[in-house]
């Protein structure tokens with residue numbers, strides 16, 4: 001078969017796909033009307049997960065599970081916008097890794113509000129200027145993000161989703177040749193994460209100009225053809241700077257975990273994670289006794305991080321804790337009751353890593 005014939009086949013499949021997508025959206029709109037009446041949440045990650053799982057189980061290929069997920073996450077994100085336009089506040093600037101994480105969940109149709117600090121992102125959702133907040137919480141090389149933990153201690157928003165994103169850096173430039181580059185813009189941390197690459201390409205002797213974000217670096221490189229930037233793919237695209245090298249980070253397993261917060265709570269998905277803050281008295285054995293209850297309730301702890309409680313008197317500590325299960329699981333309900341005065345519940349959400 002020649003190219004024209006193959007393309008004709010694709011066109012006819014696309015016609016059917018479009019028809020089916022329109023049918024799907026019409027039903028989604030009815031779901032939206034129902035939710036408006038009952039006050040139900042538009043974003044239902046546990047339902048989205050169940051759909052992807054069901055489709056992956058019956059799939060005969062050649063589509064992979066990752067391909068199914070990529071396509072359907074965009075379909076869901078578009079569908080949500082047909083139920084109600086979705087506004088998402090995130091730690092900016094535009095082109096940041098958090099922007100990339102936000103787009104991964106909320107797709108091309110949602111409205112995005114980049115903000116300059118993590119606390120501003122929380123504030124935007126409190127003030128109902130946005131429905132969702134997207135912020136980083138931890139990175140496997142740099143540890144927890146203190147500002148996010150501090151905001152979690154103050155907020156009554158709930159974590160409704162988590163997502164892990166590989167952090168890849170690109171080397172972007174308008175210069176034709178490497179030896180034409182006189183300076184490199186990036187964020188301090190990104191220069192550090194790409195040391196081997198810079199050395200191997202003999203770029204360790206030219207000027208490094210640290211700026212506050214990798215997207216600002218991309219912007220500067222777009223205006224200066226004798227320069228380069230180390231930045232995300234999305235920033236390179238945003239400022240239309242050609243990518244010369246991809247994935248230049250020393251540690252290719254560099255990953256950041258992002259959380260999505262909103263003003264509602266998720267239902268159980270059957271494969272959930274829960275986050276809490278526990279405020280424990282400063283006395284011997286208090287953490288031990290607290291964790292013993294998790295063991296007794298057969299709850300699998302995933303993470304624990306201590307944090308001084310700044311507004312408290314004395315030397316009380318908050319512990320940020322992630323564990324498997326959902327707030328409505330009977331064993332976890334019991335545990336919450338037992339430690340009611342010590343626990344601040346942060347949210348239960350589909351486990352993603």
Ligand SMILES: O=C(O)C(=O)C[C@]1(C(=O)O)C=C[C@@H](O)C=C1
Pocket residue numbers: 028031032042043044045047048051075076079080083
């Ligand atoms: O099932 C729902 O609650 C819907 O709103 C429909 C739908 C979908 O497109 O299938 C859209 C958004 C939700 O996050 C989950 C699923």
